[in-house]
Structure formats: C-alpha cells, structure tokens
Amino acid sequence: MNDSETVLVENKNSSLPSTINNGKEMGVLDHLEELRWHVIRAVLAILVFTVVAFVAKDIVFGKIILGPSKINFLTYQFFCKMSSITCIDSLPFILQNRVMTGQFTMHIAASIAFGFICAFPYVFWEIWRFVAPALYNEERNTARGATFFVSLLFAIGVFFGYFLIAPLSINFLSNYQVDATILNEIDISSYVTTVAMLTLGCGLMFQLPIVVFFLSQVGIVTPELMKAYRKHSIIVILFISALITPPDVISQCLIGIPIWFLYEMSILISATIQKKRNLAVAKAEKLREAK
Template sequence: MALDQYQEEEEEGMSFLDHLEALRWHLLRSISAILILSVAAFIAKGFVFGIVILGPSKVDFITYRWLCNVSDYFGMAALCIDELPFTIQSRQMTGQFTMHMTSSFVVGFIAAFPFVFWEIWRFISPGLYDQEKNAARGAVFFVSLLFFLGAAFGYYILSPLSINFLSNYQLDPSILNEFDITSYVSTLTMLVLASAIMFQLPVVVYFLAMSGLVTSGMLRSYRRHAIVVILVLAAVITPPDVISQILIAMPILVLYEAGIQIAKRLEKKRALKREEEDIADAMGDRD
C-alpha cells in the first residue's frame, strides 16, 4: 500500500516527458508479455494449432459432439453435425509458416490480455480522482472476464456453426470447398476477437454512465436504434448466414439490456448520495 501510494504521488508530479517514459515502460512490459506467450504458443504447435486452431474444423469438436447429444435426446437429427465437407490447404509456399506465426501471436495476445489491460490501467489510474478510482474498482477483473467470455462464445458457439454453414454451402455440387489456411485462420480469428470485443459493452456503458454521458432513459429511448446497429455489426463481423448473425446479436442485445440496468443502478446510487449530502447540509445549517 505504501509503495503504491508513493508511486502515485511520484506520478502526480511527473512532467510530460516523464509520462511518456512511463508509458513506454508500460508498453514494453505489455509487448514483452505478448511475445513471451506467443513464443510459448509457437513452441506448443501440436496443441495450439492441431487442437485449438483446427479444433472447429473437425467433427469431434466439443460443440459438434454436444449438438449430436442434444439431437439424440430430442430426436432431432438435423442438429447433429457429423460431417464437414471441406479440406484445408496451403496454396502458398510460406502459408503454413505465416499462419503458424500469426496464430501464435493471436493466442499470445489473448492469453496476455489481463496483464496488458492491467498495465494500461496502471498508467491511466493515477490520473483519476479518488471517487473515480473507487467506482472503477475491479475494472481489470471484469474487463478480463468479459473478454474471455466473449472469446469463449466466439470459439465454442459462433465459429463452429459458421464453419459448418460455410463448409456446407455450395453453388453447385461440382464445386468443392477447399479453403486456404489463411482464409480459415483469418475467419476464426475475426469471429473470436470480434466476440471478445463486443462483450465489453457493459463496461463501456458503465464508464459512460459514470461520467454522465449516457443515462438509462437515453439507452431505453434508443433501444430500437441500438437493435438496428447491433444487427448491422453482427452482419459485418459474421459470415453471411442468418444463424450466425442472430447468434452474435442475441448476447449483445442481452449485454445492452444489462448496460441499461447498470446505468439505472448508478443513477440510484448517485441520487442516494445527493440525498445524504442534502440531509448532512440541512443538519449543518441547524447546528
């Protein structure tokens, strides 16, 4: 506690160049963490690429097995995905090595995200007021939690269903689906990271509501507009099938409603605090 207080007092008296130097060290530590975990992912090629990256392309993936179990239980054979009619190829000489590097970096970034955000928060937090720091307590935990929940949703739900749709879509039976490794990894990465970012909506709403830029009434009044925007975003970040768009839009709509409740709760706390201050002022005037 004493060390943190000393560091905060030291940073308060820092010049602009000192702040740049501090930012440089925060960025260096963040980049170092990403690189270390990326190297670890690069070395663990068999697990990271063979199991994690290529997992949704295999019929024994946990999501497909779960859907088959559900289909057996309810007697709905259409739910079971027991065939993925496509092959993954590398049509460029450097394709596999490039994708090995790219996928390792993405895995390293995802694994290092809590530390990276913690470093960013350490740089930002000294400039906040005590009231703002108290209100934002636990930000690293909740941001990291929502990030991993979004990444898990994109990896276990959105990606498998999107890959199944795209692998089974054919203009003509004579056209075979032979996807390039670059296309496959890019699609998987986009779906996972887009879901992880979109799941930060409650945090964004929380800070906007805390600063007074949005209110629960404003969010409710613009609900219809938000639905349209969410559907458009879902159409942009997902493959062109309705199921994937609905899958990504539904949790975002739920998170939007959660944001409304968060803003409403902040407003109640703010109103209660004003009442307590008015009562304290009234008591002071009597004295």
C-alpha cells in the first residue's frame, strides 16, 4: 500500500477478501505498520499547512481569522447592500489579550486549525487508502469518488460556517448586553475558539450524507429506520446545533435547517443503496435457482 503493492485475493475457505503483501498474507502487525505510515503522512501534511499558516500570519490570522470581527467583512457588506434593516454597521467589542503567552499560543492554535482544514482532503485520502484494500471490488466501485465528495461537503460546511454562522453569531454576541455599563472586551482565546468551533463544526456536520452512505452500505442504516426516527432526528439536530453555536435561536436555526436538509437527502441516499442491494440479492437468487 505504501512501499509495496497490495492486492486483494479471495480466500479459498471464505468469501471475505484477504490482503496480501509480497505474496504473504498480512498480519495484525503488518496492518499496524501500514496504518502508522498513513498516519505519519497525514500528520506531516497538517504540519506543512500549519507552518505555512504560522508564517503567513498577516493573511491567515489578520485577514481570515479576524475577518468576522471587522465591520468591512464580506458578509456584513452583503447584508448592508440587501437592506438597511439587515445591515450590520457596528460591532461594539474589542479584542484583547490578558495572558503573557496568549497571542503566541493563539497564533499556534489558529495555525493548527487552519492547517487541519487545508489538509483535510489529503488526510481523508490517506484514511481511504488504508481502508479501500479491505473492500470488495464492487464496494470500492460503489464508493468511488468518496474523497471528492467528502472534501466537497467539508468545504461547503466550512464556508457556510465561516461566512454565515460565525459573522451572525459574533454580531449577536457583541451587541448583547445585560446592562449598558458592561463593556464587551473579548479575550482573543475566546474569539478564536468560537470561530474555530463554528467553522470546523459545520464542516464536520456536513459529512452526514457520507456517514449515512457507508452505514447503509453495511446495512446498519436503512431508509425505514431514518424515516421512523425523523422526529427524533430534529431534536438531535437542534441539540447538536446548540452545542456548536452560541446560545441564540437564529444561529441554531441557520445551522439546523441545512443539517435537516442533509438528513432528508441522506434518506434518499440510503434508499438508493438499499434498492441496489435488493436487486443484487434478487439477481444472485435467480442465478442460484438456474444452477
């Protein structure tokens, strides 16, 4: 898989695929060695992007991460162009650092988060390279393009969280006051943590269709099961939305609605997979009867 080619063969005594390396069946230690190298390459990719982000702090930290804290941010300008009612023309808070090592540690933490986001497609690709040889040819063909769709959904979720959920949440929290005498002086660690949670949380939440796809492939999830628990799923979605967003209804709904849409789309995906499985079973039975 990494140094030598890995192939799949059918075990004579079993219908399960067997992975061999250099003509010998791979044992547990061999698989662990393969996994180790995949993990090392994935971590190195994250480190490379982390170093790039750390060096380019004027762009990554000054413009991207701190972007939603500035009134000239793209989202705020868009809302102002839409209508005077939706216009966000003030963010009454300032960012400050109260710890001697605060800015340095936040610089490192933000760089790591940025590095993970950029390296996510490659990280998943390494995971897929480790898992794929254990699958049947038909299963691999069915899951072809998994890296592309996982990366696409992750990117959509990240952009959705960064350009919509994060700015609206920051606007709500910066304008909220229990008393006019209390000033919003936000610590830099709190700000970076909030933006990172919203952005990464949306990116991971948008992986729901992919998760359902693979669970449906192994028969754990069915469209009937998802339909039966549809009402329960709404409660779970709202609960998870409340965990990764600030305590305001608008942010929860903004992230909950697209997740609910993805849940409904996942039902269709699961139904399609079940239909293909039923057709395959029916075809196998006909061939067995013909013999």
